[in-house]
Amino acid sequence: MLSIKKDFPIFNSHPDITYLDNAATSQKPEVVIDAISDFYKTKNANVHRGIHKLSELASEEYELARKTIAQFINTSYRCITFTRNTTEATNLVADSWGKANLKKGDTVLVTLLDHHSNILPWLAACKSVGAKLKILDLGITIENLANISEKDILANVTENIDPSVKVLAFPHASNVTGMIFPVRKICKIAKEHGILTVVDGAQAIPNIKVDVHALGCDFYAFSGHKMLGPTGIGVLYGREELLNTMPVYQVGGGMILDIDTTTLDTVWKHLPEKFEAGTPSIADSVGLMHAVKYIESLGQDNILEHERKLLTYLRDELAKKNFAGLKIVGDSPVSTKTGILSFYIEGMHAHDIAAVLSAVGVAVRSGHHCTMPLHRYLNLPATVRASLYAYNDETDVDKLIAGIEKVYKTLL
Amino acid sequence: MSNDLYREELLDIYKNPTNMGSIANATLSITQNNPTCGDVLHLDLDIKDNKITAAKFHGDLCMVSQVSADLLLEKLIGLSLDDSKLFTKQTVLAFFGDSLTTSRIKCAELILDTLEKARSEYEQKRS
Numbered sequence: 001m002l003s004i005k006k007d008f009p010i011f012n013s014h015p016d017i018t019y020l021d022n023a024a025t026s027q028k029p030e031v032v033i034d035a036i037s038d039f040y041k042t043k044n045a046n047v048h049r050g051i052h053k054l055s056e057l058a059s060e061e062y063e064l065a066r067k068t069i070a071q072f073i074n075t076s077y078r079c080i081t082f083t084r085n086t087t088e089a090t091n092l093v094a095d096s097w098g099k100a101n102l103k104k105g106d107t108v109l110v111t112l113l114d115h116h117s118n119i120l121p122w123l124a125a126c127k128s129v130g131a132k133l134k135i136l137d138l139g140i141t142i143e144n145l146a147n148i149s150e151k152d153i154l155a156n157v158t159e160n161i162d163p164s165v166k167v168l169a170f171p172h173a174s175n176v177t178g179m180i181f182p183v184r185k186i187c188k189i190a191k192e193h194g195i196l197t198v199v200d201g202a203q204a205i206p207n208i209k210v211d212v213h214a215l216g217c218d219f220y221a222f223s224g225h226k227m228l229g230p231t232g233i234g235v236l237y238g239r240e241e242l243l244n245t246m247p248v249y250q251v252g253g254g255m256i257l258d259i260d261t262t263t264l265d266t267v268w269k270h271l272p273e274k275f276e277a278g279t280p281s282i283a284d285s286v287g288l289m290h291a292v293k294y295i296e297s298l299g300q301d302n303i304l305e306h307e308r309k310l311l312t313y314l315r316d317e318l319a320k321k322n323f324a325g326l327k328i329v330g331d332s333p334v335s336t337k338t339g340i341l342s343f344y345i346e347g348m349h350a351h352d353i354a355a356v357l358s359a360v361g362v363a364v365r366s367g368h369h370c371t372m373p374l375h376r377y378l379n380l381p382a383t384v385r386a387s388l389y390a391y392n393d394e395t396d397v398d399k400l401i402a403g404i405e406k407v408y409k410t411l412l
Numbered sequence: 413m414s415n416d417l418y419r420e421e422l423l424d425i426y427k428n429p430t431n432m433g434s435i436a437n438a439t440l441s442i443t444q445n446n447p448t449c450g451d452v453l454h455l456d457l458d459i460k461d462n463k464i465t466a467a468k469f470h471g472d473l474c475m476v477s478q479v480s481a482d483l484l485l486e487k488l489i490g491l492s493l494d495d496s497k498l499f500t501k502q503t504v505l506a507f508f509g510d511s512l513t514t515s516r517i518k519c520a521e522l523i524l525d526t527l528e529k530a531r532s533e534y535e536q537k538r539s
Contacts, residue, residue, distance in 0.1 A: 349474035351449060351519065356418055367449050375450070381472065382450055410418045411475075 002306045005391045016361045018399040023175050023387035025225045035290040039283045062282050065289035072292045074211040078271040081236045082280050086202040087117040089221035089236035096246045098125030106131040108167040113174040116370040118200040142378045145330040150182045167196045172204030176371050177330030178340030187216040209300040212237050229291035233284035252277035303390045307339025310388045314397045339388030348411050350382035356410050362403040417511040426475045431485040433468040444526040448518050455526045462492045476519035480504045484523045493534050496527045
């Protein structure tokens with residue numbers, strides 16, 4: 001088991017808080033906080049513009065961050081575009097590639113387990129060109145959600161492929177059930193049919209080793225803030241030949257090479273700057289680089305194993321207590337998921353459960369977790385989500401269990 | 413701290429609501445969502461001679477939105493729908509003392525949003 005809570009200053013500021021809202025955002029280790037502070041203290045300038053010393057230092061750091069992240073997911077730095085977050089990355093693909101390539105009669109497939117951020121950008125692109133968006137149910141029902149297999153998912157994807165399908169967008173891991181998707185196999189099927197694959201990696205990359213080359217996806221999007229990095233920085237990986245042919249997304253400073261003042265013809269910069277208009281989040285990219293280094297020092301395999309041990313402990317404790325009316329959403333084997341456990345309690349509102357837990361210092365998320373289609377389809381009420389990460393320990397799980405006992409005493 | 417939000421007096425109102433239910437053939441039936449959490453409030457009003465004669469609510473509601481609706485409906489009977497404009501954020505926050513944290517204020521306000529929608533639909537109905 002990992003034992004790294006001491007690396008996270010927030011737990012010194014709030015020793016009484018049990019933080020189990022990691023799927024929303026992670027806490028930040030001291031090395032990341034220090035790296036951001038250190039950048040502003042010692043290297044701050046704008047990038048790629050000045051030829052003065054500070055600008056060179058800042059530019060070198062920014063590009064080092066890009067290279068570090070590229071190596072982290074096994075790709076070239078040219079394929080890494082910095083965005084604000086996962087949402088901006090998926091919007092970039094849907095807006096640029098989608099509007100340029102989709103046409104009336106085409107279909108975009110997303111899944112019921114997608115976060116709004118991988119559904120709504122495609123809905124907007126489809127609406128603007130007259131294409132159709134279809135939400136794949138993956139064959140899931142409320143009864144079989146815990147038993148859904150890789151085979152079921154692949155069969156459902158295959159069944160829904162026809163010549164009109166041009167894009168398949170799906171998550172690497174669900175932010176509600178933690179279920180890990182068979183990304184490589186899905187991408188293989190899609191590739192055989194010439195379908196573009198767009199993977200939302202926000203919930204996977206904090207705890208799963210990602211190799212975009214091995215996965216075979218066309219695009220992979222993730223956020224810095226869920227993987228120990230700062231908010232305000234995200235990453236879009238795209239295959240180089242696709243990024244090269246796509247129209248620009250936002251335009252402005254930093255991405256233009258030339259403009260003809262007579263004809264107003266423009267020439268855009270090459271990758272990786274093509275999609276980065278305006279001053280980027282330089283210090284945050286440096287923070288993310290240090291988050292990546294910290295995660296590599298722990299090892300994603302170790303993080304996932306740690307989460308799964310805690311998740312097993314949590315499920316065992318819940319089973320021992322046998323809480324009346326408490327239902328886990330998608331209680332599949334621990335080996336098929338990340339450290340997420342969503343639940344509801346019959347007759348109690350998720351917000352009230354979360355508020356009582358907060359009163360005893362336990363931070364969880366309540367609501368639909370930006371997956372309204374899933375909650376509606378399965379007729380699920382708002383749910384409570386406990387999400388574990390590398391710095392959590394058994395004491396945190398014990399506090400959650402004690403908190404749930406308090407919930408029953410208070411609300412029943 | 414929300415600790416005292418779940419105090420006995422409020423929990424008692426939550427567990428034993430006075431005005432929960434529905435009215436058959438109500439003058440007005442309004443449904444309003446809380447966009448931040450997906451809660452749904454259904455409000456039925458009977459209005460005679462411009463006075464609210466009966467008011468009932470039900471829905472998928474947390475403790476705060478339910479208690480807020482229950483207590484506000486108490487004050488509504490006998491007033492005109494237009495009079496309900498007098499009820500403000502301060503009115504519903506007062507039900508909870510100072511125990512509402514920022515994330516729950518929207519829950520308390522759901523009944524106000526529902527009444528606003530009711531006023532606008534009633535206007536349309538009459539014109």
